[in-house]
Amino acid sequence: MKRDRGFSLLEMILTMSVGSVLMVLAMTVLQQAMTLSTQAREQREADAALNRLCDQFRRDVHDADTVDLSQDDAVLLMIRDEVVDYDLSSPRARRSVLGRVRMSAGKEAREPKARESYDVGASTQFSIERLESPQRVMLTVRRLSPLRHLEPRIDRQISAVVGRSNSDLRSGEVQP
Numbered sequence: 001m002k003r004d005r006g007f008s009l010l011e012m013i014l015t016m017s018v019g020s021v022l023m024v025l026a027m028t029v030l031q032q033a034m035t036l037s038t039q040a041r042e043q044r045e046a047d048a049a050l051n052r053l054c055d056q057f058r059r060d061v062h063d064a065d066t067v068d069l070s071q072d073d074a075v076l077l078m079i080r081d082e083v084v085d086y087d088l089s090s091p092r093a094r095r096s097v098l099g100r101v102r103m104s105a106g107k108e109a110r111e112p113k114a115r116e117s118y119d120v121g122a123s124t125q126f127s128i129e130r131l132e133s134p135q136r137v138m139l140t141v142r143r144l145s146p147l148r149h150l151e152p153r154i155d156r157q158i159s160a161v162v163g164r165s166n167s168d169l170r171s172g173e174v175q176p
Helices: 009-063 164-171
Strands: 066-068 074-079 082-087 092-104 107-119 124-131 136-143 153-161
Touching: 009 074, 009 082, 009 092, 009 107, 009 136, 009 153, 009 164
Parallel strands: none
Antiparallel strands: 066 074, 074 082, 082 092, 092 107, 124 136, 136 153
């Protein structure tokens, strides 16, 4: 008589153990891939926000009549009858446009016209300095390294001439 031979208990346990190990390895690789994908997406979004901030900052400084750097992590730009206020504290830099001056109880008050936030990430640091001849403002953006012992690296450095657009309009020149 012929016996139908099946799988023994030992073979089943061994197969299930190998399968479980392969599943754990696959899940680990999948989890790491998802983490890297999330980090890359967040970095792209922070870079896009930083690009928008730098472009807008350059345009505003070119349009500005005067620049006030007296506050830490802040820049006040006088553009015609408006004030543009940059709050450059990480992780979210803010740009506020304050409109015409209103007199209220003998004090000046400006009406907020527009606000924009730039989520640049917690690892971003800003420094601002005024340079002369011609008068310009230098915005330096540094990114902290994930390795604690390394110095922050300079990511971007924006130099904008104060009032450049105004002088171009007065002289009749149009520059890109």
